[in-house]
Amino acid sequence: MTTTDFPRSGSVNADSVLDGLDPEQRQVATTLDGPVCVLAGAGTGKTRAITHRIAYGVHSGAYVPNRVLAVTFTARAAGEMRTRLRDLGVAGVQARTFHAAALRQLQFFWPQSIGGTLPNLVEHKAPLIADACNRLRLQADRARIRDLSAEVEWTKVMLVDPDDYVKVATATGRGEPGGLDLPTVARVVRTYEDVKTDRAVIDFEDVLLLTAGILDERPDVAATVREQYRHFVVDEYQDVSPLQQRLLDLWLGERQDVCVVGDASQTIYSFAGATPEHLLDFPQRHPGSKVVRLVRDYRSTPEVVGLANSVLSLATGLHARARLELIAQRPSGPPPTFTAYDDDVAEAAGVAARIAAEVRAGRSAKDIAVLFRTNGQSQALESALADAGVGYVVRGGERFFSRKEVRDAIVLLRGQARSALPGHDLGVETRAVLSSAGWAEKAPSAGGATRERWESLQALVLLADELAEKRPGSGLADLVDELVERSQAQHAPTVDGVTLASFHAAKGLEWDVVFLVGVSEGLLPISFAETPEDVEEERRLLYVGITRAREGIHLSWASARTPGGRASRKPSRFLDPVRPQAAPAGRRAGTAPGTQKAQGPMTCRVCGQPLSAAVDRKLRRHADCPASYDEAVFEKLRGWRSATAKADGVPAYVVFTDATLVAICEAMPTTTAALSRITGVGPAKLEKYGDDVLGVLAS
Structure with a gap:
């Protein structure tokens, strides 16, 4: 298990x-x-x-x-x-x-403890901060309001009284939030509290x-x-x-x-x-x-775990004494790759091209993520993925349950649930209902809003399948209840698109393949990380990013910000102990120390060049190099996979990806030992499907 x-x-x-x-x-x-x-x-x-x-x-x-x-x-x-x-x-x-x-306790105990009705809870501090600045005759643009909002929040969670703010902020090196001196910030904090009192509202920190x-x-x-x-x-x-x-x-x-x-x-x-x-x-x-x-790390391959351990091995300060040396429990996988690009545009295009190759080879887009330090890095990646025809989801964008198509779909499902008969297949019923909302079995060829709408509905279909598998006998009413609960918790189902997210937003998530972009000085660590403590937190950010990956981890950076710009950027100092001394520009990359690979980099059996992408290593050739397998055998394997997936009630790629089927066709193994040496055929799949695969090949 x-x-x-x-x-x-x-x-x-x-x-x-x-x-x-x-x-x-x-x-x-x-x-x-x-x-x-x-x-x-x-x-x-x-x-x-x-x-x-x-x-x-x-x-x-x-x-x-x-x-x-x-x-x-x-x-x-x-x-x-x-x-x-x-x-x-x-x-x-x-x-x-x-x-x-x-909040639940406060709502219950407020009438008997304080009396009256609990003040309204405001979701955003910005209007209140702007009012406080107005009262103090301070100019307040969006950036200043954002910084002051964060500072107000900090004073509350750190239990710092406004009268003590200047002393504590000086001792902890808070700098000049919003470009204001500390006594002025203290006045803003006090006035902000007055504004809340006048408006009879409380904020999220007040709840605690x-x-x-x-x-x-x-x-x-x-x-x-x-x-x-x-x-x-x-x-x-x-x-x-x-x-x-x-x-x-x-x-x-x-x-x-x-x-x-x-x-x-x-x-x-x-x-x-x-x-x-x-x-x-x-x-x-x-x-x-x-x-x-x-x-015991069950998520990542030894190569990913080795890289994470190496990056963290040079940590200093308070966190260093509590560092946990992870021990990988999964089989070996592809080595980490390190790629240098000329500029941000080239980096985005290169990453998008590698992702497109992964998807063409059978990797589900939802199992891939691109992580970055700042949200501003997302734009170039969005454009590059759109040009490559790859769907994506920006984590931190519009909430899933706020989308119109999702809200409309839940209304349709709730209406049908009232008249649904027990014993019907939940997946079939869900597909029938959502077909009237624009869902189709095949994804639309168009991109943009059309594709995003389909992906939202497809996520509901897949959730219905998951619910039917985990709780047999579930009906549309159970699906609606699940969606309502998830909506309240903002626990969105997975949408089939590449995830674009900041390192912070990726915390707690995981994907098969992760691309970390912009791993350069000035971005990671970020330029305003000046103290040793700040720099160590940036190191931990990189560690968190690396440990999101199950199988493949790809790190890259760009020498310049714009095409033709001055090549002033250098790879992040955090990569010094782990990356090859000279990472090649563009497509190929090397192997990190500590990945437990004694042999040299794997090379393409067609063109002889090094292989870096996970899908290329699985095929033992570049995806764009000529294949050498019997198409009839491949189609027989696909037919077997389709029937097996249907019988198991899982998507076809869960049985084997296209890339694994191609690798099997090219190797044509005749024994379980030979089959087990193909990347993508682990012990569990070998035991479950090995005899069937060998039978198809023998026929």
């Missing part, structure tokens, strides 16, 4: 919950009492470990579901945790973000502050909350701010029933008040706590 598999809910009991867990994950799951600190590296199955811990506690009778509060940092993570718990046969556990949990204040000042309210929630789990604990830690302490009181999970090497939100000190000091603050380290 892999780290993403779990028992079906119909057969779940306490013992089955532990099936498939490795020794360390099992230790987490079975340590139900007292303080527990889980140091979990990237890809080590931390979400699996803590959800199985909760499920084991419930099924063994140690936990009452509605007395467990699991706290996450994103609504998406909370939604995923609820889904996993439901599939483990556990309902009623509260999995929420800090803000959602606090007010909840903490009520719990601190009203022992009766605190006792009620502590009676309700007996066991706490906190995910991504390295990102906890002082304000969030204060609230957690008040929730706990004198009790020790808390399990925290985190990785100091993935602390990338220091600008928002996140600090790993709470994680690193947990054993000292909770004497007798159990510390478990998860270091």
